[in-house]
Amino acid sequence: MSRWLLFAVWLAAWALGAQAQEDWRRVAVPTYTPAHFVLGQVQGWYSPRAAALARQALNLEAALAHGCPADGPEEARLAWRRSVVAWARLSAVAVGPLNERRSQRRIDFLPIRPARIAEAVAAPGQDLELAGVAARGFGALEWLLWAAPQDAAHCAYALRLAGEIRAEAQALEQAFAARPALLQEDEALVAAMNESLNQWLGGVEMLRLQWLVKPLGDMQQRGRPAPLLPRQFADQDAAAPGAASREERQLRWESLQELLVGTAVPAPGQDLVSVATYLRGKGLNPLADRLLAQARLADQALEQAGDGPASLELAARRLAELKALVENEVTPVLDIRVGFSDADGD
Amino acid sequence: MTFKRVRFTLAALLLGVSLQAGAQAPTPEAVNRNYAEIVHASYQDSLTSALQMQEAIQAFVAAPSESSQQAARQAWLAAREWYGQTEAYRFYSGPIDDESGPEGRLNAWPLDEAYVDYVKGRADAGIINKPSVTITKAELSRLNERGGEENIAAGWHAIEFLLWGQDLSATGPGNRSYEDFVDGKAAHADRRRQYLLTATELLIDDLRYLGRAWAPDALSNYRARFERGGLESVRKIIIGLGSLSRGELAGERLEVAMNTQDQEDEHSCFSDNTHRDAVTNAKGIENVWFGRYRRLDGSLVQGASLAELVAAANPALARRVGEQISASVQAAEAIQAPFDREVIGSSSAPGRLRIQKTIDALVAQSKGLVEAAAAIGITRLTLSAPK
Structure with missing residues (x-):
């Protein structure tokens, strides 16, 4: 229009x-009509926030790819915090794709279980899904960045988690962009x-x-x-x-x-x-x-x-x-x- | 067509006939009365089966052996079949889970094993291994959920842990030796025996309390007030069904375990009985919706139902919700034991697909229940009472 x-x-x-x-x-x-209410939310609120999350998640993955463990955790910690800010701003009310994709359980399950994370770090070739959500997502990444040894094995696993968060964020961005077409009737x-x-x-x-x-x-x-x-x-x-x-x-x-x-x-x-x-x-x-x-x-x-x-x-x-x-x-x-x-x- | 399909189709047909034929709508009061009858009957059956379990546990403690331990375990499994169906009466601050309700002492989980007894790598862990703690019903009640959500000292899962022990096997349940209860064979065997007997007594006390709250012909118990509650009591019934369907069974008990792929999130993890927990919970919802309950002695409690109440307003909707609820029971019955293996794998693993099908069916029925409630004039299915 x-x-x-x-x-x-x-x-x-x-x-x-x-x-x-x-x-x-x-x-x-x-x-206003329900259409104004719903489409206003999607286009004016959720979509920009989903895009912001996708950008921050990309930065998080890049920070881990380039600097971990050589440069220490500071840059990655900052990128993690920015990503979590974007996530919190988007996901406080989980509608549409956030709800359908069960995004919170996928990338922000709490509490995490350090023992499961340790198992996953020790099994680098394992399908990430098998690690379980208590060893993945923002919470697990937080533990890796603040509480775990900063070595190559932990960094490699952290990078895989950041990649999963980035993929989910991009999927959400795309799904919110496509959502208005599904909300016509x-x-x-x-x-x-x-x-x-x-x-x-x-x-x-x-x-x-x-x-x-x-x-x-x-x-x-x-x-x-x-x-x-x-x-x-x-x-x-x-x-x-x-x-x-x-x-x-x-x-x-x-x-x-x-x-x-x-x-x-x-x-x-x-x-x-x-x-x-x-x-x-x-x-x-x-x-x-x-x-x-x-x-x-x-x-x-x-x-x-x-x-x-x-x-x-x-x-x-x-x-x-x-x-x-x-x-x-x-x-x-x-x-x-x-x-x-x-x-x-x- | 499989037997289950035939049974399901037959049930749906019978329901269809009864809903179409039942042109006269039951009153909310009639639905509430029959619901109360079912609740009381099922708590009585849960008590009866728990008393049978107590007998088996007393026999085991008096003379620990492999066979007496096995008999006690079987009695626990048998009793769970009846308690599981009562969970449809939760989530509306009724006797089971109002502020003084015993739910947290009866069925809380997950349980930190080390809070109760020794675990692998910690031989001196738990209340049993702290002689300074006196093992009485009052003390176990006081210690339950003290200092942490998983500090569970009492209830079905504490008893389960004492009978089976930690589940350290990838393929089977826990494998505690009966010698844990024999003096001279394990440290604090006497306290372990005392703990098992005491936790069982406490569980029975709580079941008796629930039976009294729902007993007929009392002037001032919860049931008397509930039966006078009209549509507000119907609202509570639906809150119980929907909350168990969605947040608790589909969410906490199935989906979380699916997502974490972790035995820690399995409901009856020591006995590997979680698959039956899912079935009995779904069955409890079905009992309430159709207003009929098959008792421990084989008799049938049957009367005015939610299904009929909704059908009077919208027969097609009532039929659909009934089909959704029966489909959930059927899907739960297909989940295979052990549950902790069923959850493992990628999203296309057969066990995970079976669990996912159950989750989807439960979520669908929770939405159907919202529609059903709206059809009879109830639009707010939350715990706070409408003003």
Whole structure:
């Protein structure tokens, strides 16, 4: 669609009486359809992030190919962190290809098992799949870069893992680029919108459990002075202990937040339409305002979440409150069926 | 056509007839009453079979030998057939897993063997080898899940570990010697015997507790409140089915093991009974959906079902979900033992394909259950109660 045509569509929407506003008393918000919501997410949000991940993963593989073990792990560690940043920004809410390909289990399974990694390092010709996901992906690579000997055998295995991450990232980039063509029929669009809200709920629950509740419980049970967060090896960086996990937790939250209450007001069919903006487009401003207020409380709590149990408990509670609001009040007005996800079970 | 195919087709036909003929929809209250009847009957059967296991364990501990150990193992396997079906009653904060529920003490896994007893390379590991710890029901309960998720001191898998030992074999289950329980043959044999008896008693206490919570004709137990719960109780039933289908059985128990290709992620890893865990879990879901349960004594509990409730709103959907659920049972039955070999290999390995087929069927049925719930006016299948 040309820019001029898009502009014409936007003008038409405006002329038809765009009703809600970003600051909805001043900025007109057009009425959006499920197609605007879903395609805006794919094209304006997921696709660029998948492309960014593919670029970073390529850099990670190159860093390991050229510098490991001769130049030490620093360059590869930096490339790993950049890749994980891109991954966190993309995968906080796993829709479409992320969900269908089970990407998280493929390249970011936690906890890793060092004994399995050691076995795989010792069997360089083995099919990588046979090593199992607890010996592969970002977590295993993190262990190799921060906790394992920096020798040729470990570097060779690390390079294979980086290659697998790069291949998955490229597959995701391609799949997201091809996705709009699969989302033409009403049925597919409604299913994708259902998936988006359901996976958002799953994503916020995963953030709450894995990055707040579990570390908190572990800290209290074992008497640790600080929570042991998921990126425990990168967190041992003497220059910034704990920074890797805290940064990733924040990025995951920011992705969830953006999808839920991002305040941009795009022309229909162009860019990301957050849930709050979608609600405003339907004239549901009081609910959108409450969503925004609750998200701000969660944002403050997450920003202030340190090593103290009280701050972690507060952040977990704020996320639970936000999730309850989305489940109980947002999904019914959008006619979304809240179903089951990988976050169910125990 | 194989026997299984014939049976499946026959079941689908019978269901079709009953759904079409059943023009009169059951009420949610009738569905809840029959569900409660099935839950109570299956916890009673689980208790009965666990008591039989206790007898076998007491006989083994009184006179340890290869044959008495084998009898105790067989009794454990037999009892698991009944407990596995009850897992469809989890995940909605009912008696099994509300804040004071015993689930974590009954069936928690994976279990760190070294928390309970010696393991390869660590002869003095575990509670059994710490004489300072008194082995009582209260103490095992206190130590369960203390200091780590895998610090499991009680329940089915602690008993399983004591009967079979670590599974160090690529082709078979654990191979603990009965002499581990004979004084003078193994360190702390007396404590090992005491541990096995105590963990079994605790498990039976917990099963009795669940039976009481679901007992009929009580004025104020959980069942009494559940039966009065109308559509909210139906919602809980569906949450149990969907959560077990997707997150727990398809996800944690099958897909994670497929992905890691690691025995650590096998549910009943000491006895190599994981393939039956999958079948009995899937069977438990089928029992609830069709509202019928074949008891330990061969009698049938049958009544108003979810399938009929949904069929009154959408017969085709009810039929499809029923077929999906039966297909999951059939797919799970095809998984071969030992499960820890079934998960090994590339994605085209026959065992992995069999497990993947089960996962796919379970995921499909979890989606079908969401549609079924919507057909009867339930749109939120999460733990937080609608406001």
